[in-house]
Amino acid sequence: MAVACASSTPAAAGGQAVFEVQDLHRHFRLERHRIDVLRGISFRVDRGEWLALVGRSGCGKTTLLHLLGGLDRPSAGDVICLGQSYRHLSEAQRTALRLRHLGHVFQRYLLFPELNAHENVMLPALHWGWNRTRARQQAGELLERFGLGHRLQHRPQELSGGEQQRVALARALMNDPGIILADEPTGNLDVTAGREIMALLEELNRKGGKTIVMVTHDLDLAQRADRTLIVRDGQVVAVPAGTRADLGPPPLPAAAAGDASP
Ligand SMILES: Nc1ncnc2c1ncn2[C@@H]1O[C@H](COP(=O)(O)OP(=O)(O)OP(=O)(O)O)[C@@H](O)[C@H]1O
């Protein structure tokens, strides 16, 4: 099968693969309609790389990130994470791999409204069986590091968007993952709050050596990553190094598209 492969230069140079995405397909069914979102995507991400994924709304970026995180199963194809094929792992094994190596920052934060910042960050660790003291201490340290030491008792609705995003990032880092998957980490933020989050991600990557796959709408922010892939028409296209991604023209509204056909 023909596969659009956007392989990276470091991969070609023999870097260690964190992800190998192999001819990935994902479609959804809604009643009698089938939506083909990802249609044969292949690329790899090397250890320590910072990859940006861009593309128009609805092109499948979140879908792809969920598949990278092993949170969803593809219709066809596979993701190899740290040498392990998700296809061949049980649900429990995938969960274990996620807990050990992956931190996921979700597009809509997914914070519990009834819990304060400190509890939101601690909660996953309690599920992994950490004792309360250890979880409380680690969560407190992370929030302190992210400038939220004075906001520990605040619930999400009592925090700004940027603060909520930092809480979500702190939660994703509780297990000290080597890989961070961040879905629009600056998407709902003003310029200043967005810059703060980018600075944190930059530090985690450049100093902490963490591998980052970041979805963003912001083509200027994407340029801060090592390389960028555009998700378009169910495929990925590599953006030449040092250039700004060009997403192409926006899709025509359905009615107009219909009118335009001969
Ligand atoms: N569970 C689902 N069932 C049906 N369709 C879905 C499902 N999840 C996603 N889709 C569809 O798949 C497409 C891609 O969705 P996705 O959330 O991956 O887009 P996105 O690129 O992240 O968009 P945005 O930039 O707006 O966040 C959309 O058309 C969406 O409606």
Ligand SMILES: [Mg+2]
């Ligand atoms: Mg999305």
